[in-house]
Amino acid sequence: xPSRRRDKLxxxxxxxxxxxxxxxxxxxxxxxxxxxxxRAVIIHTATGQHLxxxxxxxxxxxxQRPESS
Numbered sequence: 001x002p003s004r005r006r007d008k009l010x011x012x013x014x015x016x017x018x019x020x021x022x023x024x025x026x027x028x029x030x031x032x033x034x035x036x037x038x039r040a041v042i043i044h045t046a047t048g049q050h051l052x053x054x055x056x057x058x059x060x061x062x063x064q065r066p067e068s069s
Contacts, residue, residue, distance in 0.1 A: 006030060008041050009054070010063040015040040018058075027054040039063070 011018060015034040022029055028046035035041045046054045055062060 006043050006045055008043055009058065010035060010039065010041050011058045012038060012061045012063050013040055013058075014038050018042060021057055025054075025057060027051070027057075029054070 013021075015032050018032050018040045022032070022042075027050045028044045029042055030045060031043040033041050033043065042054075042058075044051075044054060
């Protein structure tokens with residue numbers, strides 16, 4: 001089974017707030033982890049349109065955008 005590429009999206013929200021925003025939304029999110037006080041990292045496999053939609057959910061709090069390939 002090939003390993004899937006997993007990217008990270010850093011946001012300026014606590015992990016619990018990120019989970020609340022993601023409720024009912026998939027977009028390839030695998031895990032949400034705390035990255036310090038009021039910061040979280042979203043580990044995902046989203047690409048293309050799903051990635052754009054995931055970023056749109058967190059557009060106001062994205063801390064670091066992924067590099068485009």
